Amino acid sequence: MTAEKLPMTLLEELAFRGQLYQVTDADGLAERLARGPITLYGGFDPTADSLTVGNLATLLILTRFQRAGHRPIALVGGGTGMIGDPGGKSQERALNTAEVVDEFTRKIRSQMEPFLDFDSGTNPAQMVNNYDWLGSIGAIELMRDVGKHFPIPYMLAKDSVKSRLETGISYTEFSYMILQAYDFLELYRRHDCELQIGGSDQWGNITAGSDLIRRAVGGSCFGLTCPLVTTADGTKFGKTEAGAIWLSPERTTPYEFYQFWVNTDDRSVVNYLKVFTFLSVDEIIQLEETVTTNPGAREAQRALAHEVTALVHGKQTALKAERISRALFYGELQELEEDELQLAFHDVPTHTMEGDEQDLVDLLVAAGVSSSKRQARQDISQNAISLNGDRCADESHTVRKSDGLHGKYIVVRRGKNKYFLIQ
RNA sequence: GGGGAGAUACUCAAGCGGUCAACGAGGGCAGACUGUAAAUCUGCUGGCUUCGCCUUCGCAGGUUCGAAUCCUGCUCUCCCCA
Known part of the structure; x- marks a missing residue:
């Protein structure tokens, strides 16, 4: 991959995208x-077997650096993940076993592959696992060579630690910053890595790293953080009532993933386009206009959903998710051919009905549409349920498979945008 | 170690012998209006074989015709004094 000829510098572009929050030495970094x-790195914690949309911002910054000709390193915290970052947590974290962390690390690694080019002739990306050095370092070595450079008052002053002094913090989590700082030092030695990026909650750990490098070997390195992504209504980004939005298609189907983005609030959509897509500055400005001139068309949301889904799941999958969405929200279900229907609903929760007919209430519970029979009755009486496009408010309705589309498919819709397929 | 306060549904928080499946707020779900958005208004928010029944108010017993409400023991949490 070669460096793109951008009309603005990388830092300027990041600034436009609202991705610069804190920089250790802004002028120095621009100069460098x-x-x-430059070689830079960003870290990812293996706390689950998949990354979530919350990890995307950091990942995309690495990608932007690579596209600008730099050498990104994605560090998977196989070692630090076994300790736990105290920042942002109010309680001590449960520690995973080495085997579990190892498993998570492998899966996360594969999820990064669409974002980073590991085979570039000029500036290939790399992946490292900090377990490789943290796993084998001795206690004495760590304390003498690394710990010596950490004054206790300095450590106590870090927000991540300070905020936990009242509620409690173990020595394990207290030491976390030492390990992450050591990562930076290690990458500086091994790969000449001069920059660490991360979310704004990582600022303390990042500066701990650059400070360590200066104290231990006299090197001068940079740190850069991006603001944490916020939602318009103040809720935590990337979470829905059903839980987090994952990158893994096993955890969040591409259709659900697409829907997550397409449902973005008008107030946030431009911000998200900047952070999560590679659309150009001009394209984003154009889309921004459509939000005010023709908000009902939701062009910006569609573009956002398409871009991010294509990035994570591939172009074909993104088009499929779009096709499903069109069929569900704008198309006439009856017009769909059987194979189209099957394809369209591949990602939608599906339930196989036993026998040819069933009481609607029972069916809704069995298919997971409603959480209980009482809830099912309520949904029906509130006009929330439609079958194959027709509202059904009759609690004693009996569903016959033979009445379905193509003699066997029943498309259940609950509320405005929850779909289920019964066959 | 001594003294005090408290544990109620997803969360916060009323209730302090019957009218309590349990006020209220938040959250969630749904309807209307819209644009698969937001805001607003409305309904619902333990379960079922639903004009009724069953199981819930930290745990285990007890008093009573009847308890989330009173008594006893247990577990846990918080505060004050040492």
Whole structure:
């Protein structure tokens, strides 16, 4: 991959995208980037077997750096993940076993592959696992060579620690910053890595790293954080009532993933386009206009959903998710051919009905549409349920498979945008 | 170690012998209006074989015709004094 000829510098573009929050030495970094390619890294915690949309911002910044000609390193915290970052948590974290963390690490690694080019001739991306060095370092070595550079008052002053002094923090989590700082030092030694990026909650850990490098070997390195993504209504980004939005298609189907983005609030959509897509500055400005001139068309949301889904799941899958969405929200279900229907609903929760006919209330519960019979009756009486496009408010309705589309498919819709397929 | 306060549904929080499946707020779900958005208004929010029944108010017993409400023991949490 070669560096793109951008009308603005990388830092300027990141600034436009609202992705610059804190930089250790903004002028120095701009100067350094102007001198030539730099090696940088961002870390990812293996706390589950999949990344979530919450990890995307950091990942995309690495990608942007690579596209600008720099050498990104994605660090998977196989070692630090076994300790737990105290920042942002009110309680001590449960520690996973080495085997579990190892499993998570492998899966996360594969999820990064669409974002980073590992085979570039000029500036290939790399993946490292900090377990490789943290796993084998001795206690004495760590304390003498690394711990010596950490004054206790300095450590106590970090927000991540300070906020936990009242509620309690173990020595394990207290030491976390030492390990993450050591990562930076190790990458500086091994790969000449000069920059660490992360979310704004990582600022303390990042500066701990650059400070360590200066104290231990006299090197000068940079840190850069991006703001944490916020939602218009103040809720935590990337979470729905059903839980987090994952990158893994096993955890969040591409259709659900697409829907997550397409449902973005008008107030946030431009911000998300900047953070989560590679659309150009001009394209984003154009889409921004459509939000005010023709909000009902939801062009910006569609573009956002398409771009991010294509990035994570591939172009074909994104088109499929779009096709399903069109069929569900704008198409006439009856017009769909059987194979189209099957294809369209591949990602939608599906239930196989036993026998040819069943009481609607029982069916809704069995198919997971409603959580209980009482809830099912309520949904029906509130006009929330429609079968194959027709509202059904009759609690004693009996569903016959033979009445379905193509003699066997019943499309159940609950509320405005929850779909289920019964066959 | 001594003294005090408290544990109620997803969360916060009323209730302090019957009218309590349990006020209220938040959250969630749904309807109307819209644009698969937001805001607003309305309904619902333990379960079922639903004009009734069953199981819930930290746990285990007890008093009573009847308890979330009173008594006893247990577990846990918080505060004050040492």
